[in-house]
Amino acid sequence: MINLSYIGSGPYCYSSCLAMMLGAEAPPVAVIETVTGSPFGMQLVGGTLPFFDPYGWNPEIGIDKALTALGWTAETSSGGPPDTALERLTSCLAHGPVMAGPIEMGYLHYQPGKTGPIGADHYLTVLDINNDQVISHDPQGYPFAPLPLDDFIKAWQADTIDFGEPYTTRTNFTRARRVSTKEALTASIPHAVDWLRADPDHAMPPGSTGNGDAALALATSLESHRDERLYEHLIHFAIRVGARRMTDAATCLREIERTQAAAVMFRQARLIGSLQQSLAIGDNRTAAHTLRTLAPTYDTLQAELRHGPIPPQDSTRQTPAR
Template identity: 40%
Template structure:
């Protein structure tokens, strides 16, 4: 059964709002290959491939769909704001990554945390910025000064330039089935760990095994445990559910992804209850399934 509901897929939701074509967030997410791996960034356990980040994922999805666009960054805050204001007169503008901890319309956001976020900016005037925030805040507004602080923050590790935006999207070319098929070589590259960042903690099978060992020995930090509870497990499960649906024409791969999603999503209560032994067993199985997913991808892409 297809899952419908909320998930923290802010960049996919924002692109779906600003692309100007009827393409849903689940398809965007699948085309980024986010479901094909696991990585650890400091204390943060993330169920996406080693070296992957939302900006790279968006570049990949847009390329696969044949969409041309312009990604812009700015050194001068005044130029950035003036450009954003001008662009919103023609429609919503994709903005991000922003520093989520400085988006004050979100309860509890009062300081930088290094968490990334993306929004669709609707209108800019002298005093405030109006946006559709996919974290559940349509028509949210912020004083211009506050928005600029979040947009121009230097706290997002993977960000390329300050005040990033995307605009000028052309019409996608092709069909969803063609795009999903075309994404598989990229997914294999990500799943094999070819884009892993040197000197970062190991990802995929080795990283999941280490995470399982930490859980089994009750060595998870409080931050790691909180990220699992509040973000990583539910997003990792959703990504695999969406990918399994999109790959229904490849039954073996679809089944492996769905089983991974079942294991990851089923760990939510384990994390809430701090049942680290049960969660460790799940991570071990997820690692074993990743190996099988790589083999399946190789047979398809070959």
């Protein structure tokens, strides 16, 4: 099997927004996604909702981790009544684009099929407010997408999203120190090891599991019944982003000569990617077998990442707390 890097579309909203905000000095999106920590684990939230990212992880954590690893700072603001949040956004736009999110994707009516809240988080790069419309680069595939102001406010409130704060913006992205991509990737290894521990002290809904346990529980669930919402979540989002994350992280690990760990992650990417066909045609048995094959790879990956020199962790927080 050829382990080739992937180039193409995919649901990389926050990493793509970060790349836009960092501009010409941004590293490849694959590097940004990897240093968020997202590729290093699996979680089954509440025992029912699977994500191919670490136990207790969410994009807000990942964005802060990426900025720190890459040597950037940003000003983060959130909360307040809608009018105050809108004034803050308008003021920020006078100085350049604004990263907004998490937002509720279901209110983005320019996306086909989006008619109301669906509990899906998303991020936008806001460019302008013009004639009661918010103009954004939506990294889902919609440049200069217009959205009525009222719909944007409802989406930005994010009251259907289970992490983050309402009306969150990130602005004033500033390079605090120069960090090469190899330095950023190498420094992120300890965090990857920590995420792969699936620390039970993370505050999670009852019944949540991580890594191998999550893969095994999902396999059992797929064999026992067909949940349409679960299938839609897997085939339209979780598998696509999961397989790409693993591929990008494997490529990044190969670039810093962590070849054994890279090989494990390429294997994870192939297994997760293969779930798309199985679930799209309703072959639950094959999907369950794939997940059971995936389960032990998380312990293997943690062991491989522990090999070799691991730099000390940088405890300096580069992005101010909200």
